[in-house]
Amino acid sequence: MGKMFYLVFGPLLITISFIEANPEQRDYVYYPKTGGWLKLHLDRATWRDARLTCAQEGAVLASPENDALEQAIRNLMSKSKTMKVNTGVHDTFATGHYYSIEGTPLSSMAVSVQEEPLNASRTENCLYLTQDDTEMTRGSCLDALLFVCFTRKTPTAVDCGTDDKGYKYESRTKRCYKFHIEPKNWSEAFATCSDENSHLAVINSEVESRVFQEMYAKVNASLDEPLYEVIFVGFTDLGDHKTWMTIHGQTLKDAGFNLWHPGQPENQDTLCGAMYGVDGLLDDYFCQKTCAFICEADPRNPVTNTDNKRELTLNMV
Ligand SMILES: [Ca+2]
Ligand SMILES: [Ca+2]
Structure with missing residues (x-):
């Protein structure tokens, strides 16, 4: 089965890893203070899918790890009139222990989380950022929300601000x-x-x-x-x-x-x-x-x- 699997899916796996090595970063916006590029995805996704989508673009699901990142995320939200986004901050590894995708603990982030009673079924493992609140709010990782990806890597091409390939x-x-x-x-x-x-x-x-x-x-x-x-x-x-x-x-x-x-x-x-x-x-x-x-x-x-x-x-x- 293992060999057969490779024969059938081997070429596909190679293709996928090629895509991951060459992220399509045309839509990313450079924010100098963050030291990287951010992109607001306008398709809703669950936290898992959002994390995967960012990874496939060579990026991470963005978290407000510092002032610059929080401001950049909020800037993208206000430009597109987005009220709420999912962030990379989660406690899916251990309840109550919130970390960003890159492993930064919530306690050292620039933004705090609203203190509110945990719901009975305890499914609120993800933190959202909303336009109206300065603090983050707890929410379900299963809800499909808009999200932002962040990468410090160099884009594969400079975006000349036009689709014309002659530039x-x-x-x-x-x-x-x-x-x-x-x-x-x-x-x-x-x-x-x-x-x-x-x-x-x-x-x-x-x-x-x-x-x-x-x-x-x-x-x-x-x-x-x-x-x-x-x-x-x-x-x-x-x-x-x-x-x-x-x-x-x-x-x-x-x-x-x-x-x-x-x-x-x-x-x-x-x-x-x-x-x-x-x-x-x-x-x-x-x-x-x-x-x-x-x-x-x-x-x-x-x-x-x-x-x-x-x-x-x-x-x-
Ligand atoms: Ca000139
Ligand atoms: Ca002349």
Whole structure:
């Protein structure tokens, strides 16, 4: 029976362990103070199933082990108008001895539990967190509730905040970009990025200028017909051919990059912002003419400056 079992189910077991090793963490939100990512599951589950679901995602059923975790859980609850969630705190091992999934005793947690008489059948082995109460409440582990998973692990991919696979994370600037080859005028380029839940790229540093220069060179090398020499980026002239502002209302200097290509700006009928592909320096270009452009997105779970290990991992994605 054992051998037969393996022959039939062996491949399945391998598949399952593969999934566990590669948690799908796209929906996780990074909370810096917790040192990890949290996700509110909007499907109700019993405590057992909730614990299993989190484990399959490489996470644990979240508990308010400290202030940061409690605030993060409550933040997810209030954002989704969730009144009550199950937590990982339970006493299923020994009645009255409450621990989190990770083994932290209730006594050392930031939040206490409501003192109330235990029910006769003593089935309230799980602790719930509710929006209206500062304390946790006892409840049945068999009730199906919403729940939150928590993981300190690095997500398998940075969430660029868009489903568009064309966006790639750039660790040097900690931003996501998509290079659009199809030429569009400046306004169409702006609208295209906006439709993709991003914005026309704004150059905020010499590093970012170099990143765009490299993107231009790489795309250009892959094409049979070379790109035009400039691409649109996110700044315009307010109309006097002197006052250049980014699409976020900053002067170029305040935005962090105001180096012009030699001979630019030319101050004619050229009111839209562009960048020379060859050197990453600024140009003024005709708004109605068409050229390639870059869209820029703010990742939802950016890496922190202090966490070099995490950043190294992300560089390999
Ligand atoms: Ca930028
Ligand atoms: Ca020009």
